Amino acid sequence: MTTQLAEALEVSLDYLVRSTDVLLKKNIVSKILDIQKLKENDRQHVFALPDTN
Template structure:
């Protein structure tokens, strides 16, 4: 999916009008419409603001990542990445166990 389609879809999912999103970004709604139609692309600062308002990563917004990660999950992952390697490995072991359990449950 392209940038404009992602922005448009997320905006609609969150119930935000083009006018409201444009206002929050400090731009005219016609400019936002051009972003959504992929006629032009925003500056990195505007793209960051869009990602923040729509509560997604910039990677997701630009189509680099297929999985939408909310800010809460992202901040937790960043915190874990600061841990000592041994502690990080313990956390990953627990996560791996839950993932394996879910996979087994989905097969049954």
């Protein structure tokens, strides 16, 4: 039930039960999980992008 509530609110379960003050929206968590599936070299490129201002 708690997991369903977190999904409905599009927040992490940790945020819902106040284990963290960081609000992690569902779409951001999904992107992070997708990045974790990448090969190491590709992950490095993804993480380097925000630093290229």
